[in-house]
Amino acid sequence: MKDKPETEEVREAPAPPSRGRPSSGIRSAIVLAAIDEFAREGFGGARVERISKSAGTSDRMLYYYFESKDGLFQAALEKVHEDFVAAASSIELDELDPREALWRLVAFVWRHYLNHPQFISLVNTENRFEARHATQSDSIPRSAAPQLKLVDDLLRRGVKSGHFRRDATAVQVHLTIVSLCYYYQSNAATMSNYLGYDMRSDEALDAWLGHITRVVLDWLIKT
Amino acid sequence: MKDKPETEEVREAPAPPSRGRPSSGIRSAIVLAAIDEFAREGFGGARVERISKSAGTSDRMLYYYFESKDGLFQAALEKVHEDFVAAASSIELDELDPREALWRLVAFVWRHYLNHPQFISLVNTENRFEARHATQSDSIPRSAAPQLKLVDDLLRRGVKSGHFRRDATAVQVHLTIVSLCYYYQSNAATMSNYLGYDMRSDEALDAWLGHITRVVLDWLIKT
Numbered sequence: 001m002k003d004k005p006e007t008e009e010v011r012e013a014p015a016p017p018s019r020g021r022p023s024s025g026i027r028s029a030i031v032l033a034a035i036d037e038f039a040r041e042g043f044g045g046a047r048v049e050r051i052s053k054s055a056g057t058s059d060r061m062l063y064y065y066f067e068s069k070d071g072l073f074q075a076a077l078e079k080v081h082e083d084f085v086a087a088a089s090s091i092e093l094d095e096l097d098p099r100e101a102l103w104r105l106v107a108f109v110w111r112h113y114l115n116h117p118q119f120i121s122l123v124n125t126e127n128r129f130e131a132r133h134a135t136q137s138d139s140i141p142r143s144a145a146p147q148l149k150l151v152d153d154l155l156r157r158g159v160k161s162g163h164f165r166r167d168a169t170a171v172q173v174h175l176t177i178v179s180l181c182y183y184y185q186s187n188a189a190t191m192s193n194y195l196g197y198d199m200r201s202d203e204a205l206d207a208w209l210g211h212i213t214r215v216v217l218d219w220l221i222k223t
Numbered sequence: 224m225k226d227k228p229e230t231e232e233v234r235e236a237p238a239p240p241s242r243g244r245p246s247s248g249i250r251s252a253i254v255l256a257a258i259d260e261f262a263r264e265g266f267g268g269a270r271v272e273r274i275s276k277s278a279g280t281s282d283r284m285l286y287y288y289f290e291s292k293d294g295l296f297q298a299a300l301e302k303v304h305e306d307f308v309a310a311a312s313s314i315e316l317d318e319l320d321p322r323e324a325l326w327r328l329v330a331f332v333w334r335h336y337l338n339h340p341q342f343i344s345l346v347n348t349e350n351r352f353e354a355r356h357a358t359q360s361d362s363i364p365r366s367a368a369p370q371l372k373l374v375d376d377l378l379r380r381g382v383k384s385g386h387f388r389r390d391a392t393a394v395q396v397h398l399t400i401v402s403l404c405y406y407y408q409s410n411a412a413t414m415s416n417y418l419g420y421d422m423r424s425d426e427a428l429d430a431w432l433g434h435i436t437r438v439v440l441d442w443l444i445k446t
Contacts (some may be wrong), residue, residue: 042351044267123413124347128265131412144417170419172434179406184398187405189354190346194367195394211395217443 029055034076039118074133080119085143098158112183180212234364257299297356301343301400321381333404336442403435
């Protein structure tokens with residue numbers, strides 16, 4: 001498989017349609033197909049031809065937009081982060097008691113991963129690459145600020161109301177929640193075999209969400 | 224690359240040396256080389272020829288012992304689990320105050336992963352395969368029992384001494400500790416980029432160990 005066409009071919013590639021909508025439609029379709037393919041096959045096993053075919057376009061159009069398989073992976077990774085940020089921005093915590101808001105935040109992260117297993121797969125692949133695509137991205141590091149602000153606002157309200165400990169940071173809260181959500185789902189296959197029960201049964205999943213919520217609250221709430 | 228020689232070749236493979244030591248020496252050398260190769264290259268990228276060369280033996284000898292690349296990966300995965308179990312059995316918790324013992328247990332898991340990054344890499348690969356090698360293994364699921372017994376003994380002592388909550392299970396404690404240790408190290412590349420600081424600096428690593436110890440203790444210790 002060639003990862004990139006000749007330079008001449010790129011120059012000869014058709015301009016995307018001039019009306020904004022259809023061209024961005026093709027681009028989006030390619031990114032969605034890429035997320036599926038990379039999540040299922042990893043980077044090395046993913047095939048650009050399968051992605052362009054699944055998106056209903058040509059390899060040439062795909063290279064026109066993304067230049068290389070690496071460019072395409074970066075776009076796929078950016079999209080799953082963008083989806084996380086968009087979903088996080090829609091949860092409304094401000095009106096809630098800080099303890100209730102924290103509970104909602106844990107449940108949001110847990111369910112987002114559960115409903116977007118591609119996120120975990122792409123991030124695992126990217127860690128194998130030592131984040132070489134993410135470090136090229138403008139949008140991924142930029143997406144941390146709103147996420148940490150959401151947590152920080154929650155922390156401040158909880159300290160002000162006298163419920164939360166004063167020495168916790170937004171980074172600690174974020175990393176603690178994502179560790180407890182992500183590991184369980186990322187490692188459910190091996191850990192189910194190791195522990196001898198199905199960690200992905202509905203009952204086990206619900207029990208773990210209840211458990212990790214207690215763990216985070218017990219640490220963060222002043223006693 | 225062929226993953227397996229013809230059956231005839233297997234039958235003609237030389238018998239391993241008859242004295243136990245040298246043959247088990249070759250087997251061990253192959254497994255250690257395989258751990259390095261699979262950890263660095265993943266399963267698809269790993270090359271059996273590189274493993275046999277690095278172990279100072281032949282592909283034929285490698286197939287004699289392990290039959291296939293999958294058999295070799297399973298042996299590598301079993302070895303990193305065996306190393307974890309052996310290291311865990313050497314930490315002595317029985318004489319310690321249960322709270323101090325719990326602190327030691329968290330630090331043990333944290334440092335074991337830190338000193339054996341191949342463990343994390345192989346387990347991540349195995350999860351991509353939905354644990355198809357681990358489910359073929361006798362030794363991996365068997366290794367859970369001593370690990371959970373160690374945690375369970377600690378829990379019982381802590382409940383008896385009045386320090387620990389009564390409703391915690393060994394599986395919860397084990398999964399909580401490994402989640403908080405494993406995620407941080409497995410995802411340090413992408414999260415360092417996302418959060419904008421080097422999560423693998425000595426200072427950051429020490430701070431995280433301190434943090435997760437508090438999280439586990441705050442949940443488990445009765446207040």
